[in-house]
Amino acid sequence: MQKHLKIDTSQKVTPLGDLYGIFFEDLNHAADGGLYAELVQNRSFEFDPIDNKAYHGLTAWEKLEKKGAKVTLEVEDKAPINSRNPHYLTVTAKAIGDGAGFMNLGFNTGIPLEKAKIYQFSCYSKTETAVEKPVVIKLTGAEGQVLAEGSLQPENNGWRKYECTLTATATDYSGRLVIEMQETGKYYFDMISLFPADVYKGRKNGLRADIAELLADCKPKFMRFPGGCLVHDGSLDSEDRDSLYRWKNTLGPVEERPSRRNNWGYNQTLGLGYFEYFQFCEDIGAKPLPVLPGGYDPHHQRMVPIEELGPWIQEALDLIEFANGDKETEWGKIRAELGHEEPFHLEYLGIGNEEIGEPFFERYTYFHKAIREKYPDIKLINSSGPFAAGKEYERGWTSARENGSDLVDEHYYQSPEWFLANYHRYDTFKAEDPKVFLGEYASWGNTYYNALAEAAFMTGLEKNAHAVGLACYAPLLCNTDYVNWRPDMIWFNNHEVFGTANYYVQKLFMTNQGDYLLKTTGENFAESVTAEENRPLSGKLIISAAVNTEVNCREIIFEDMTTGEIKKAQGAALKEGEQLELFDTKLSHYRLKFIGEKKSGTRGFEISFGYENRENRAIWELGGWQNQDCLVSSMVKGRGSCLTQSFFVVENNREYQLELEVKGRKIKTYIDGVLMNETEDKLPILKELYYTASVDNNGDYIVKMVNVKENPITFTLTLEGQEKTDLRGSRYMMSGYGLDDMNSFEEPKKISPVQEAVVLSNGTGEITLPGHSIVVLRLSKDDR
Ligand code: AHR
Numbered sequence: 127m128q129k130h131l132k133i134d135t136s137q138k139v140t141p142l143g144d145l146y147g148i149f150f151e152d153l154n155h156a157a158d159g160g161l162y163a164e165l166v167q168n169r170s171f172e173f174d175p176i177d178n179k180a181y182h183g184l185t186a187w188e189k190l191e192k193k194g195a196k197v198t199l200e201v202e203d204k205a206p207i208n209s210r211n212p213h214y215l216t217v218t219a220k221a222i223g224d225g226a227g228f229m230n231l232g233f234n235t236g237i238p239l240e241k242a243k244i245y246q247f248s249c250y251s252k253t254e255t256a257v258e259k260p261v262v263i264k265l266t267g268a269e270g271q272v273l274a275e276g277s278l279q280p281e282n283n284g285w286r287k288y289e290c291t292l293t294a295t296a297t298d299y300s301g302r303l304v305i306e307m308q309e310t311g312k313y314y315f316d317m318i319s320l321f322p323a324d325v326y327k328g329r330k331n332g333l334r335a336d337i338a339e340l341l342a343d344c345k346p347k348f349m350r351f352p353g354g355c356l357v358h359d360g361s362l363d364s365e366d367r368d369s370l371y372r373w374k375n376t377l378g379p380v381e382e383r384p385s386r387r388n389n390w391g392y393n394q395t396l397g398l399g400y401f402e403y404f405q406f407c408e409d410i411g412a413k414p415l416p417v418l419p420g421g422y423d424p425h426h427q428r429m430v431p432i433e434e435l436g437p438w439i440q441e442a443l444d445l446i447e448f449a450n451g452d453k454e455t456e457w458g459k460i461r462a463e464l465g466h467e468e469p470f471h472l473e474y475l476g477i478g479n480e481e482i483g484e485p486f487f488e489r490y491t492y493f494h495k496a497i498r499e500k501y502p503d504i505k506l507i508n509s510s511g512p513f514a515a516g517k518e519y520e521r522g523w524t525s526a527r528e529n530g531s532d533l534v535d536e537h538y539y540q541s542p543e544w545f546l547a548n549y550h551r552y553d554t555f556k557a558e559d560p561k562v563f564l565g566e567y568a569s570w571g572n573t574y575y576n577a578l579a580e581a582a583f584m585t586g587l588e589k590n591a592h593a594v595g596l597a598c599y600a601p602l603l604c605n606t607d608y609v610n611w612r613p614d615m616i617w618f619n620n621h622e623v624f625g626t627a628n629y630y631v632q633k634l635f636m637t638n639q640g641d642y643l644l645k646t647t648g649e650n651f652a653e654s655v656t657a658e659e660n661r662p663l664s665g666k667l668i669i670s671a672a673v674n675t676e677v678n679c680r681e682i683i684f685e686d687m688t689t690g691e692i693k694k695a696q697g698a699a700l701k702e703g704e705q706l707e708l709f710d711t712k713l714s715h716y717r718l719k720f721i722g723e724k725k726s727g728t729r730g731f732e733i734s735f736g737y738e739n740r741e742n743r744a745i746w747e748l749g750g751w752q753n754q755d756c757l758v759s760s761m762v763k764g765r766g767s768c769l770t771q772s773f774f775v776v777e778n779n780r781e782y783q784l785e786l787e788v789k790g791r792k793i794k795t796y797i798d799g800v801l802m803n804e805t806e807d808k809l810p811i812l813k814e815l816y817y818t819a820s821v822d823n824n825g826d827y828i829v830k831m832v833n834v835k836e837n838p839i840t841f842t843l844t845l846e847g848q849e850k851t852d853l854r855g856s857r858y859m860m861s862g863y864g865l866d867d868m869n870s871f872e873e874p875k876k877i878s879p880v881q882e883a884v885v886l887s888n889g890t891g892e893i894t895l896p897g898h899s900i901v902v903l904r905l906s907k908d909d910r
Pocket of ligand 1: 151354480512537601
């Protein structure tokens with residue numbers, strides 16, 4: 127029977143709204159040393175061990191003492207340029223010799239300099255006593271060869287800002303910014319900055335053009351910012367060096383923005399701040415989606431007392447006024463003074479990042495009520511924790527329903543197999559519930575296989591646009607020399623950037639989103655086929671102690687749940703790295719029971735079951751990261767997927783009755799008789815064809831199709847209602863790659879769509895999708 131994909135062009139099923147966007151998260155040096163174009167690292171001498179144990183005030187700076195020179199560098203704080211920027215550099219040039227001064231090493235291999243490109247230098251400086259000879263500013267290559275030179279004449283009557291423009295005479299990606307004295311004396315410097323003149327859209331305090339352009343090319347409907355964990359991990363006092371991310375700290379002249387610890391182990395200058403984020407959103411046509419802390423740090427259990435929440439809620443209201451208020455309002459005026467009289471048209475606001483725990487949800491309600499009352503049109507986003515299912519996830523959804531949140535932020539990082547197995551995840555979500563904001567998701571990896579699985583999953587998001595409002599892949603950016611997290615969508619060093627296979631899928635879906643979903647029917651496609659037989663979770667059972675932890679287990683009982691037969695095993699005391707191998711079972715319905723006790727350490731137990739090897743197993747984890755989880759995960763080829771999670775703290779020297787029941791692929795866990803987890807480790811289902819279709823407001827028809835299988839598939843495609851029309855347009859195809867293939871600096875577009883012209887005569891035609899391919903057709907009635 128002929129396979130037929132029919133798209134009913136007369137039925138606009140669901141508006142697709144702002145479905146696909148991006149998430150800018152400041153980790154992996156995505157801001158400083160990344161999108162933010164500043165080339166000097168530690169420009170204001172504020173680096174501190176609070177940011178990173180290896181940091182100090184002179185991180186990334188070195189002294190220059192050529193033959194006969196004598197120089198000392200000290201970071202001081204007695205007379206700063208302002209109180210928010212407390213440290214500065216004191217340079218004592220005791221002898222000049224062949225060259226006396228200091229230099230900045232930049233990020234990565236150094237300061238990237240390109241022949242004929244212009245660089246904007248600026249700094250604050252002064253001297254203790256008058257000097258006659260100017261200070262020389264040089265851009266040099268790695269070997270010290272001078273590629274550009276300028277000068278400044280500091281004075282001894284207080285801090286002053288100096289600027290000069292430098293043009294590089296050669297290319298060197300390991301350059302240095304060198305500042306040389308020509309006369310002995312005491313010199314002071316602060317906010318030493320170097321920007322390429324060529325920044326994105328020529329903005330002041332601007333963004334690196336090559337990275338910004340890759341983002342702009344996606345035409346995202348929205349941009350979530352600035353994180354991630356950095357939003358809610360930190361001190362509650364906005365004046366503290368390690369404070370939570372507080373937006374008001376990020377406004378105004380860069381020299382007045384305080385330095386902050388980024389919880390990913392580095393320093394944030396806040397040079398890329400809220401004004402710049404809003405401006406960038408506007409520049410790329412993305413709706414801004416800021417996320418504010420909810421007065422709670424789930425990583426350290428810090429919380430603002432309810433009666434002191436007022437200023438935090440006011441901060442959220444002020445942000446809305448900053449973005450949308452007219453220039454007569456207090457915060458609208460500040461925006462206008464910063465150079466943007468027109469509002470930024472804020473529509474979405476997130477409170478909290480992947481929150482776990484009652485204290486957050488207690489506080490969310492106060493934020494929600496106050497914002498709703500004053501700004502009823504703002505779409506408020508609640509949070510459902512870092513996992514795809516479980517009690518904490520449900521708690522987020524319950525809170526969203528009770529409060530009437532517009533959206534719920536879901537986060538999950540899983541194996542590609544999980545994404546294929548969960549293609550139907552949102553089929554049962556209800557249109558009348560808050561909408562899903564899939565604020566962070568990715569399959570573990572940047573191979574073509576990952577991108578293929580994500581593309582298939584995304585057709586599932588799109589066909590469920592009644593329930594899924596917004597979705598963005600995460601993380602977005604990664605500097606190859608400062609990796610906190612992988613995979614990432616875009617990789618860069620100090621002068622090159624490339625999009626991964628995942629990037630090209632995201633871009634393909636974003637640039638071809640469509641405005642309305644069309645009714646689409648597949649006829650005679652094979653029923654979904656399971657990738658493997660529906661095999662039970664049998665295999666070895668192993669108890670082990672988690673990292674840094676010592677546990678005891680005893681009274682171990684294994685029960686065949688079909689026959690009632692019982693086996694016993696000897697208990698053991700286990701340290702990190704030790705494991706107790708118990709049974710190797712072929713049963714499909716069994717129960718393991720034991721008494722477990724944590725003796726010491728920071729985490730708890732790991733119980734592996736369905737164990738084939740370390741890379742392929744299921745795990746019941748008690749304690750987990752931060753000792754706050756009881757979760758079940760599934761590991762496929764070394765890539766884990768958390769199937770469900772509940773909040774649980776394992777106490778020291780307390781006995782727990784632990785029980786695991788497995789039936790087929792269904793799993794239940796109990797602690798002291800209380801059901802903690804209930805889940806199913808679903809096997810991937812491979813559909814013969816994943817598809818979705820939409821129409822945009824210009825009348826373009828968009829058909830997305832994904833073949834995750836090895837063999838090609840041929841079928842007829844008909845756009846019903848267009849039988850008398852020749853539809854013309856483009857076919858974008860990703861195919862012909864190995865599943866393990868990846869893009870790289872050397873081959874940045876190895877995996878990227880190939881565009882070809884297509885004609886669908888009389889609205890119909892035969893389509894062949896090669897094995898492992900992603901195809902998007904964009905068709906219009908005229909020859910646009
Ligand atoms: O994207 C990496 C991290 O994953 C984010 O900071 C956090 O929100 C999630 O746990």
